Amino acid sequence: MEKRPLTQSMRQWLLDQLDHWRRAGLVNEDQANAIVELYETPTQSSERHQSIAIYILIGIAAMFVALGAFLCITFNWQYLPKPIQLFVLLTAVAGSHGLGFYLRYGLKAKIFSEFAFFFGCLLYGGAIALIANIFDMHENIASGFWWWALGVFLLALFLDTVLLHLLTVTLLAIWVGIEMMSWRHHELDFFELPRLCYTLPIFAGIGLLWSYQKRSPTTVGLYVPLVAWWLVLLPLAWRIDDNLAYFIGSVGALLLIVAEVHPEGSRFAIPYRLYGAILCMGILCVLSFHGFHRGFWRIHMMGPFLIQTIAITLLSVGVFTAAFLVHSQRGEAYLRPMYSFAIRQWLPLSMALLMLVLALYYAALHGMEGPRDTMAVLLPTALANIGMLVLAFWLMMFGLREDRGFPAAGGVVFFLLWSVLRYAEYFGAHGQVLGAACMFFACGAAIFGFAMFWHFRKKQRRRSEYEQEQ
Amino acid sequence: MNKNNDTSFQAGEPMPAQEPIANAETLELEIARVSQLDRAAAAIKGYEWWGLAAGVGLQLLVLLAMTMMGAFNFVREGM
Numbered sequence: 001m002e003k004r005p006l007t008q009s010m011r012q013w014l015l016d017q018l019d020h021w022r023r024a025g026l027v028n029e030d031q032a033n034a035i036v037e038l039y040e041t042p043t044q045s046s047e048r049h050q051s052i053a054i055y056i057l058i059g060i061a062a063m064f065v066a067l068g069a070f071l072c073i074t075f076n077w078q079y080l081p082k083p084i085q086l087f088v089l090l091t092a093v094a095g096s097h098g099l100g101f102y103l104r105y106g107l108k109a110k111i112f113s114e115f116a117f118f119f120g121c122l123l124y125g126g127a128i129a130l131i132a133n134i135f136d137m138h139e140n141i142a143s144g145f146w147w148w149a150l151g152v153f154l155l156a157l158f159l160d161t162v163l164l165h166l167l168t169v170t171l172l173a174i175w176v177g178i179e180m181m182s183w184r185h186h187e188l189d190f191f192e193l194p195r196l197c198y199t200l201p202i203f204a205g206i207g208l209l210w211s212y213q214k215r216s217p218t219t220v221g222l223y224v225p226l227v228a229w230w231l232v233l234l235p236l237a238w239r240i241d242d243n244l245a246y247f248i249g250s251v252g253a254l255l256l257i258v259a260e261v262h263p264e265g266s267r268f269a270i271p272y273r274l275y276g277a278i279l280c281m282g283i284l285c286v287l288s289f290h291g292f293h294r295g296f297w298r299i300h301m302m303g304p305f306l307i308q309t310i311a312i313t314l315l316s317v318g319v320f321t322a323a324f325l326v327h328s329q330r331g332e333a334y335l336r337p338m339y340s341f342a343i344r345q346w347l348p349l350s351m352a353l354l355m356l357v358l359a360l361y362y363a364a365l366h367g368m369e370g371p372r373d374t375m376a377v378l379l380p381t382a383l384a385n386i387g388m389l390v391l392a393f394w395l396m397m398f399g400l401r402e403d404r405g406f407p408a409a410g411g412v413v414f415f416l417l418w419s420v421l422r423y424a425e426y427f428g429a430h431g432q433v434l435g436a437a438c439m440f441f442a443c444g445a446a447i448f449g450f451a452m453f454w455h456f457r458k459k460q461r462r463r464s465e466y467e468q469e470q
Numbered sequence: 471m472n473k474n475n476d477t478s479f480q481a482g483e484p485m486p487a488q489e490p491i492a493n494a495e496t497l498e499l500e501i502a503r504v505s506q507l508d509r510a511a512a513a514i515k516g517y518e519w520w521g522l523a524a525g526v527g528l529q530l531l532v533l534l535a536m537t538m539m540g541a542f543n544f545v546r547e548g549m
Contacts (some may be wrong), residue, residue, distance in 0.1 A: 090534070100522075124532075132536065135537075139540070151525065155522060158517070159522070
């Protein structure tokens with residue numbers, strides 16, 4: 001059986017824990033050795049890291065060779081007869097993939113075969129563009145990207161690296177962007193559905209299944225932003241672009257909900273949490289400006305605006321409920337108590353609720369003349385600011401809970417961002433230097449306090465672990 | 471209730487100490503999950519050659535179909 005990858009720090013943790021379990025009588029010597037045998041040795045681990053560096057270098061080399069080949073072909077391309085052009089294109093694609101097969105199964109050189117296939121996929125895309133050019137097939141550029149992505153995707157599923165997944169996701173993102181943006185200007189006929197790139201969820205679903213099955217959080221991190229991109233563009237394809245900000249914020253909240261559906265400490269949750277936090281914080285940054293809300297009143301089509309807001313909220317609630325029901329029916333209650341399952345979701349659900357409340361608030365004020373004044377926009381501005389601060393502190397506390405630096409640092413960065421933005425809004429124009437200085441002193445003190453809190457908490461944890469071991 | 475997964479402690483309190491999984495049922499569930507994933511990985515690995523061949527075949531088929539369509543349009547417009 002293939003040994004599972006393990007970093008040096010994880011290996012050290014495992015060895016410590018096994019020692020602890022052995023002393024507690026939970027596992028015997030043979031069982032402990034059998035567990036260690038499941039994972040790669042330190043030598044294999046360092047070799048794997050070297051392989052990653054080699055992968056990157058060969059990938060860059062393949063891209064340069066592909067670029068060189070393209071330039072060589074294009075230099076004399078127009079002078080070649082069309083049948084020769086077609087022959088060159090088909091031979092180049094078939095030859096590159098043939099080389100991939102030979103390297104993989106003939107010479108057993110898996111790394112090099114991955115790059116031969118990658119090179120072949122780049123040539124395949126170039127061939128699609130050149131054949132379309134030869135026969136003047138330029139009616140639908142987006143479909144060219146779809147066919148390119150489909151061919152690459154099938155190969156990506158049967159290879160071991162994320163390289164072809166990266167290419168697939170890039171192509172699908174371009175396809176979705178071109179297709180949905182260009183569709184905005186299309187007049188819908190009766191009974192005609194807009195082009196919403198219906199096959200994207202199938203691509204993304206299979207890609208995510210592959211990622212979970214291969215235990216690759218990196219690949220999850222490729223498909224999650226693709227799905228988010230598609231979701232964000234959906235209202236645009238329907239030509240509903242009133243207050244798109246709340247919709248984007250709700251997509252961020254949905255990603256945070258999905259992140260917290262994962263078991264605690266799961267690495268697969270990281271991409272969802274990262275992109276969800278970035279989307280929510282990005283939107284809250286914009287909404288936290290008082291001046292922004294004053295120019296934000298116009299809702300051209302109330303019905304679609306409300307449907308868009310409610311649909312994304314219902315989707316979030318549906319995802320939460322489905323995950324909740326699945327976990328309770330699987331009998332994992334002792335694994336992940338329902339209370340802890342629900343309590344982890346307080347912030348993602350609050351974010352979804354905040355976006356819903358802000359959208360409904362504007363819908364309620366629609367058509368009124370009075371609310372355009374400063375007081376009426378005070379509530380959404382204040383809520384957005386509170387949302388920013390709560391999200392920043394949630395990330396800091398999350399980092400503390402899982403003892404991970406990245407989310408905690410993200411929370412600190414978000415907090416700093418909030419303080420800089422408020423400085424720019426309230427003190428920037430008037431030059432009230434002392435006020436700004438006070439604010440920055442307060443921010444510095446808060447972050448210093450957090451760092452000290454984390455430090456003492458870590459020390460306390462270590463002490464309690466030590467006492468338990470004694 | 472497994473204390474490992476209980477996040478109901480308050481900020482500022484020390485986190486409950488991590489304990490090894492001491493429940494046979496938990497261990498069985500984990501083993502079943504992992505072996506299911508391994509079986510799925512092995513099944514996919516078994517079809518690797520055919521999968522790659524299908525992918526390459528599809529790419530060549532797309533290029534040939536484009537060529538045929540283009541040639542057909544070219545001849546039709548020429549006539």
